[in-house]
Amino acid sequence: MATTTTDGRLNVFEKCRISPPPNTVGERSLPLTFFDLIWLLSHPFHQIFFYDFPHSKSHFIDEIIPKLKHSLSLTLQHFFPFASNLTVFPAKNNSLVRKPEIRHVEGDSVPITFAEECDLDFNDLKGNHPRDCNKFHGLVPILESPFRVSDDVVKIPVFSIQVTIFENTGITIGLTNHHSLCDARTEYDFLMAWTSIAKHGTDELFLATRSLPFYNRVIEYPDSLDDPWLNLPAIRTLDERYKAPELVPRADRVRSTIVLSRSQINKLKKWVMVQLPAMEYVSSFAIGCGYVWSCIAKSRVHVFGEKGEYDVERFGCVVDWRDRLGSPRVPQVYFGNCVGPSCVATTKTT
Structure with missing residues (x-):
């Protein structure tokens, strides 16, 4: 079947679901901590990865898709929350009866879409120059709709994958996850595991060289239903009508990549040290952020x-x-959210 995107024709040739190998996960649950709850009503987290792939669509279907499916299944047995659901328990008499949690049951799975992009230019999209933001929207999946499993339980899908081929040019892998599931660090660990397993065909090297996710809740999570975060009106009304915010087309936005070379960073550091001689150390991160901030302000x-x-x-x-x-x-391999916003500077535009 096919679907139409904002900027072209996206031919979807397969949709399927991938589960961990049978009897490798079973029933497991993960409580939401304070750091998870603050993202509960936020926009989903989107990522797109670009890979050069100068091969035909038939080669992609015959050789690559089976490897991606097999390796994803093996990866999910170690990163089971990606195949789970955010489970909520709708309030009764405007009061929560149980705290939300990430819950996995046997048979849970990740939806994955395989598609072909017919109109967009792969090399244009992966470049550093300004590109229309809307062009990227069709390359990331949307999260599936919530569903009620009983009078007292509603499940909200938290993860989705889309793999898109640009024939004879490249492949994109688009990921969308509900932010209450995890932060970018955890998703990076998941991707590194999937990459290793896809490359080698088994999880042996991954298990030998990398640490498994750490699921113990060493970060505090609500120990009662009276927690202020749990009693936000929007959280108390989470049910099958919930709809995660989607990407909205905008006519006035472009995406561009700024690349700073090592020599440019060093020149900026020297300039800052001259302007602020009392500063003992300035990091490359601070220099990069400061430079981009000044450009945006101007x-x-x-x-x-x-x-x-x-x-x-x-x-x-x-x-x-x-x-x-x-x-x-x-x-470092803690699974979940362990990030927060930091407002580090304020200045007046001159």
């Missing part, structure tokens, strides 16, 4: 004027707190 002044909407600039980023929480220590 462009907004150019568009809106100094007295416009953006006369005060604030810089913020999302911080991984795994190494910052003290005792008990949170391992």
